[in-house]
Structure formats: C-alpha cells, structure tokens
Amino acid sequence: DAGVTQSPTHLIKTRGQQVTLRCSPKSGHDTVSWYQQALGQGPQFIFQYYEEEERQRGNFPDRFSGHQFPNYSSELNVNALLLGDSALYLCASARGEGGYTFGSGTRLTVV
Amino acid sequence: GEDVEQSLFLSVREGDSSVINCTYTDSSSTYLYWYKQEPGAGLQLLTYIFSNMDMKQDQRLTVLLNKKDKHLSLRIADTQTGDSAIYFCAERGSRAEGGGNKLTFGTGTQLKVEL
Numbered sequence: 409d410a411g412v413t414q415s416p417t418h419l420i421k422t423r424g425q426q427v428t429l430r431c432s433p434k435s436g437h438d439t440v441s442w443y444q445q446a447l448g449q450g451p452q453f454i455f456q457y458y459e460e461e462e463r464q465r466g467n468f469p470d471r472f473s474g475h476q477f478p479n480y481s482s483e484l485n486v487n488a489l490l491l492g493d494s495a496l497y498l499c500a501s502a503r504g505e506g507g508y509t510f511g512s513g514t515r516l517t518v519v
Numbered sequence: 520g521e522d523v524e525q526s527l528f529l530s531v532r533e534g535d536s537s538v539i540n541c542t543y544t545d546s547s548s549t550y551l552y553w554y555k556q557e558p559g560a561g562l563q564l565l566t567y568i569f570s571n572m573d574m575k576q577d578q579r580l581t582v583l584l585n586k587k588d589k590h591l592s593l594r595i596a597d598t599q600t601g602d603s604a605i606y607f608c609a610e611r612g613s614r615a616e617g618g619g620n621k622l623t624f625g626t627g628t629q630l631k632v633e634l
Contacts, residue, residue, distance in 0.1 A: 412561075441621065450523070450607055450624030451562070464620040498561055500622075507552070508622065512561040 412437075412511035414499050420517045421489050429484040429514045433501030439463075440482040441508065442474060445496040457482055486516075494518045521545040525608055525625035532633050537595040539628045541608030544589060548610040551584060552622065553593045556605045565593070565606075595630075603632045 413432040421427050433440050439458045443451035453466035457476035471487045480501075486493055494517050500508040522544045531537045543551070549570050554562040568575045568582045568591075575582045581594040595602055609622040 439620075443622075448626075450609075450626045451622075453621040453623070456620045458620075466621060500562075507550075507564055507567055509564065510554070510562040 412499055412501050412509050414497075414511040414514050416514060417512070418515045418517075420519060423489055423491060423518055425489050426485065426487045427489060427516060429486075429497050429499075429516070431482045431484070431499030431501075431511060433480050433482070433499075434509045437501035437503045437509070438480050439502045439504075440476055440480065441500045441502075442482070442484045443498040443500065444468070445498055445513070447495070451498055454484070489518045491518050521610065521612060521623040523608055523610055523623050523625035525606075525628045527626070528629050528631070530631045530633060531598050533598060533600060535598055537593075537598045537602070537630055537632075539593045539595075539606050539608075539630065541591040541593075541625055542589055543591065543608070543610045543623075545610055545612050545623070546589070547613035548589075549613055550611040551582075551591050552609040552611070553580075553582065554607040554609060554624075556607065556627070558604075562607065598630075598632050600632045600634070603630055605629050 415430045441456040442454040445451040454468050455465040456463045460476045473485045476482045496513040498513045499511045502508045525541045552567040553565045579596045583592045605627040607627045608625045
C-alpha cells in the first residue's frame, strides 16, 4: 500500500519564477494538507483541501495557492518565488478525523 | 494563537531511557502527536494521544499528557542508535474553534544516542 507520494523530490528555481508541487494521498484518504518546513524549524501549515475545496488556510500570502482533484490528489503552486520560499514542502493526507500521514517532501531551492 | 515549545537537544546513552518534553498553549487541543524525522526524510507518525487521556503506551513508547499544565512527554525505553532523529510534538486544535484541520508543530528536539 503506497503511502503519500510527492513529486518532484528536489527542485531548483530562480527568484520570480513559479513552481508546482504534486501530491498523491495515501489510498483511502480524502483530505490533503500542505506544510512548509524551513531548515531547522518545525513544519508550518499552509492550507488543507477537502472535497476539492480549500477548507482552512494558514498564515501564507496569496502567492501560495492549491488545488485538489476528484481523485483526491493535490497541487501546491507558488508564484513570484522569493529566496525565503526555499524549504521542504510536505504533503499530509488523512481520512476523516484520523491521523495524518506525511510524504517525504519536495526540497525547493530558490536561487 | 497556538504555540508549541520543545527543548532543542537531548543526548542519551544506548540502552537508557529518553524523555522528550513539549509544552503547548492551546487549551482546546483535541489530539497531540509525536512525529520522528530522520535526515532528508519526511515525518513518521510515532504515536498520538487524545486530549482526554493522560497516558498511552505503545511498545517502547510511553506518552504522558498533563492537560492542566499543557505538558506532553514522550519516553523511549531502551533507546537505540536507530532512534537518533529529530522528534516533533504537534497539537491539533478544536474543529469547533476553527483549528481542527491543522497541526501546530514545535521546533523539534534532536535526539542523539551515543554508544
């Protein structure tokens, strides 16, 4: 049973560019959350998707947007990249009130 | 807002017990979690406890929750070198108060196990 799958694993982008990160939730899970983990910090909640709608959002600017597809997979888009957006981006999935399963993340480096 | 705090480092000898502590501020927390992160990897869920419980044991892991003091601890018995990692405490707020959909993490405790 595959867990949470994220792609790509690593990515290098230039300031001002746009990036799309992808996540496939664990089989049977219908809720997807995205987190940003800066070096040496704990993960910070970006937003959560359920039934293709953004259900809750953390304290991130509008440059961060997302989408959830009918098959429950999700994308995280970041526009106008800043150096400070360099981080590990983690996707987590869950079903209902169950515990969250995290993927291995996408390491984004902005140069 | 919610805040979760942990000490940054803990060093123990192999075979000893490790105790990692965490404090949180959200009095409406429903679940509290412990995650493990190894270098270059994502987060692995170790265990979690519902807020109306005060203890949970799972093999080598024991979680203690003092809800009055908003203090959570993770005890790892017979610590092994493979337990070396960063351990994150996280709390999940109340859905009724708008916080049920996210986890708030601490900054992590780096556990080093020495021979």
